[in-house]
Amino acid sequence: MPTLTIKIQTLGGVYKRYASSLEKLGIVRLGDFLYHVPFRYEDYALISKISQVQPGEVVTIRGKVLEIKNEYTRRYFVIQKAKIKDQSGVIDVVWFNQPYIVKSINQGDKVSLSGKIEKKGSRLQISNPDFELGEDEFIHTGRLVPIYPETRGVSSKWIRRQVFRLLKENQKEIEEYLPSDILNRNGLQNLFDAIYKIHFPLSLEEAEVAKKRLSFDELFLMQLSSLKRRGEWEKNLIGFVFDIKKYNGQIHEFIKRLPFELTSAQKKAISEIFTDFSMEKPMNRLLEGDVGSGKTVVAAAAMYLAYLNGFQSVLMAPTEILAQQHFKTISSLLESFGLRVELRTSSSKKNWKLETPKGYPNWKFDILIGTHAVIHKGVNFEKLGLVVIDEQQRFGVEQRSILRKKGDNPHVLTMTATPIPRTIALTMYGDLDLSILDEMPKGRRIIKTWLVPSAKRNGAYEWIKKQIKEKGSQVFIICPFIEESESIVTVKAATKEFENLKKNVFKNYKLALLHGKLKSKEKERVLSEFKNKKFDILVATPVVEVGIDIPNADIILIEASERFGLSQLHQLRGRVGRSERQAYCLLFTETGSPQTNTRLKAMEKTNFGAELAELDLKIRGPGEIYGTAQSGRNLLKIASFSDLNLIKQTKKEAEAIGSKLTKYPKLKQKIEEITVKEISPD
Ligand code: ADP
Ligand code: MG
Numbered sequence: 001m002p003t004l005t006i007k008i009q010t011l012g013g014v015y016k017r018y019a020s021s022l023e024k025l026g027i028v029r030l031g032d033f034l035y036h037v038p039f040r041y042e043d044y045a046l047i048s049k050i051s052q053v054q055p056g057e058v059v060t061i062r063g064k065v066l067e068i069k070n071e072y073t074r075r076y077f078v079i080q081k082a083k084i085k086d087q088s089g090v091i092d093v094v095w096f097n098q099p100y101i102v103k104s105i106n107q108g109d110k111v112s113l114s115g116k117i118e119k120k121g122s123r124l125q126i127s128n129p130d131f132e133l134g135e136d137e138f139i140h141t142g143r144l145v146p147i148y149p150e151t152r153g154v155s156s157k158w159i160r161r162q163v164f165r166l167l168k169e170n171q172k173e174i175e176e177y178l179p180s181d182i183l184n185r186n187g188l189q190n191l192f193d194a195i196y197k198i199h200f201p202l203s204l205e206e207a208e209v210a211k212k213r214l215s216f217d218e219l220f221l222m223q224l225s226s227l228k229r230r231g232e233w234e235k236n237l238i239g240f241v242f243d244i245k246k247y248n249g250q251i252h253e254f255i256k257r258l259p260f261e262l263t264s265a266q267k268k269a270i271s272e273i274f275t276d277f278s279m280e281k282p283m284n285r286l287l288e289g290d291v292g293s294g295k296t297v298v299a300a301a302a303m304y305l306a307y308l309n310g311f312q313s314v315l316m317a318p319t320e321i322l323a324q325q326h327f328k329t330i331s332s333l334l335e336s337f338g339l340r341v342e343l344r345t346s347s348s349k350k351n352w353k354l355e356t357p358k359g360y361p362n363w364k365f366d367i368l369i370g371t372h373a374v375i376h377k378g379v380n381f382e383k384l385g386l387v388v389i390d391e392q393q394r395f396g397v398e399q400r401s402i403l404r405k406k407g408d409n410p411h412v413l414t415m416t417a418t419p420i421p422r423t424i425a426l427t428m429y430g431d432l433d434l435s436i437l438d439e440m441p442k443g444r445r446i447i448k449t450w451l452v453p454s455a456k457r458n459g460a461y462e463w464i465k466k467q468i469k470e471k472g473s474q475v476f477i478i479c480p481f482i483e484e485s486e487s488i489v490t491v492k493a494a495t496k497e498f499e500n501l502k503k504n505v506f507k508n509y510k511l512a513l514l515h516g517k518l519k520s521k522e523k524e525r526v527l528s529e530f531k532n533k534k535f536d537i538l539v540a541t542p543v544v545e546v547g548i549d550i551p552n553a554d555i556i557l558i559e560a561s562e563r564f565g566l567s568q569l570h571q572l573r574g575r576v577g578r579s580e581r582q583a584y585c586l587l588f589t590e591t592g593s594p595q596t597n598t599r600l601k602a603m604e605k606t607n608f609g610a611e612l613a614e615l616d617l618k619i620r621g622p623g624e625i626y627g628t629a630q631s632g633r634n635l636l637k638i639a640s641f642s643d644l645n646l647i648k649q650t651k652k653e654a655e656a657i658g659s660k661l662t663k664y665p666k667l668k669q670k671i672e673e674i675t676v677k678e679i680s681p682d
Pocket of ligand 2: 295296390
């Protein structure tokens with residue numbers, strides 16, 4: 001097997017230990033190291049004779065170790081002291097609290113050191129320098145040194161070593177796959193050089209040229225593979241065409257009986273979906289709309305039409321809470337029209353007599369709503385006509401495709417609240433048609449948002465109490481975001497905060513706690529009691545982020561808000577302001593850093609998800625907005641969605657290749673590799 005495709009998990013020793021940390025960085029196979037590109041370079045290129053160094057200079061010196069030792073200064077504090085000599089002189093070196101250094105550097109070793117020269121009394125010293133041993137190959141000192149995104153236990157230095165070794169030992173495997181006319185036309189350098197130079201450039205200009213080539217590839221391949229997916233999708237023919245005219249009356253009745261008037265954006269989305277339904281190829285549409293823009297009712301209208309045409313629908317949601325909520329909403333919207341709606345989650349499984357012969361289930365439904373449990377092999381449909389996937393980025397390609405195969409080329413509607421600017425959506429999801437809900441239901445007010453520094457914490461609590469007493473407000477308190485998934489650590493912290501609030505802050509109020517480790521029955525109970533105003537305050541972990549709809553809640557307080565991206569905060573904030581009452585969002589922060597404040601201040605100023613997403617894109621990079629690659633769609637690691645020119649340029653090239661892909665075997669293989677990776681993200 002080629003080395004670069006080996007999964008790190010399957011290697012022994014340190015790799016095995018680091019595998020899960022590396023995965024967080026998107027490094028699963030050895031080859032992924034090559035595409036883990038530096039976000040900046042340390043400039044250690046100035047190599048100096050010891051006798052010529054100046055205080056304040058960042059330099060590299062090379063010489064022989066005269067002595068090195070640990071020196072114990074205070075209790076628990078060790079400094080490492082060394083003297084290094086070259087032909088021109090001797091200099092002191094000092095490190096702080098890194099006793100292992102004394103084990104890795106020995107007297108007599110040839111060493112290269114990079115760092116800042118300081119004046120200590122009358123002498124010069126270099127403190128906390130980066131270093132490496134040897135005298136011929138330097139990657140950590142004496143040059144532009146790549147600095148990478150790191151994660152616990154995985155340092156830039158370690159990553160750098162892996163990258164260098166792979167480049168040296170596996171050069172043959174890094175084969176050019178772009179046709180030469182594309183390379184020439186776009187002035188791109190060859191693949192190996194680009195990869196080598198993005199990690200180990202001799203100048204920043206070199207790094208820039210390399211980055212351009214790799215950004216080109218990333219956007220080009222993304223668009224080419226979505227064109228390929230679109231081509232494949234368009235080969236699917238369905239045996240049915242929904243009749244729309246015939247059921248016009250019923251659909252109008254449904255819309256008339258809604259408790260509100262549809263926004264024109266909702267009407268447009270519904271009509272786009274209905275147009276798809278009247279085609280002979282299955283719909284593949286992305287419905288994008290900010291939190292609270294009312295996607296659910298659009299999906300309900302689509303499912304109703306499927307029902308009228310004699311077809312079942314399924315709706316898959318990413319969490320149990322959401323599935324339950326959709327179940328309630330959709331039941332209340334559609335049961336009065338005679339539809340049977342069922343719920344299927346992993347906890348409802350036991351009550352389900354679903355292991356019945358295929359095709360003859362002894363349960364009947366028109367709409368099935370659930371979590372990923374709906375893709376279980378025991379779940380069968382008689383006539384599945386429409387698949388709806390909520391918060392699609394949380395599901396893998398494979399899960400979606402299993403669900404789809406439960407029908408005969410059913411229509412697919414995916415929904416997302418992630419505000420992706422149109423150009424980006426067209427790049428990432430070029431195979432999907434797009435409907436955007438760019439308009440909020442009437443009467444919604446702007447959610448008043450305030451940044452609350454720690455000095456004002458108590459004042460904020462008092463204000464909340466007053467709102468509860470005087471206006472009957474209901475409040476979400478969101479505990480800090482600790483780890484990516486709902487871990488035991490997060491749950492413990494939330495429990496502690498809950499106890500603290502109950503005992504010390506909101507003594508005479510009714511509080512409840514919600515977190516991901518609760519049994520789903522319990523979650524459901526807590527939520528429905530909160531909805532029925534049995535509690536004033538719901539303390540929750542960030543699980544409430546997606547979709548929960550409690551129109552009465554009008555205040556949300558978010559702890560440690562600096563840990564969230566703006567888009568995430570916006571999603572959280574969207575839990576309130578779902579009625580005509582004025583809603584408030586209080587962002588608590590502990591760090592007073594000016595950058596953090598500027599970033600969070602944006603929340604005070606704007607209520608538009610798309611605007612905040614653009615800001616996030618500028619400040620924190622796309623990874624933070626669109627989550628990590630778990631979604632199955634490869635996200636950008638190198639290119640930027642804000643590079644509209646490159647997006648256009650690559651789009652043109654991808655379209656030019658179009659169906660002629662077979663003419664370029666290496667490129668074709670590359671695209672297939674990407675597709676395989678998407679289907680098995682592990
Ligand atoms: P999201 O797009 O975030 O999934 P939902 O579908 O949960 O939004 O809708 C949010 C809330 O807005 C729900 O309480 C829903 O009943 C209500 N809603 C949806 N459409 C409208 C509308 N056109 N006018 C008023 N309220 C609406
Ligand atoms: Mg929703």
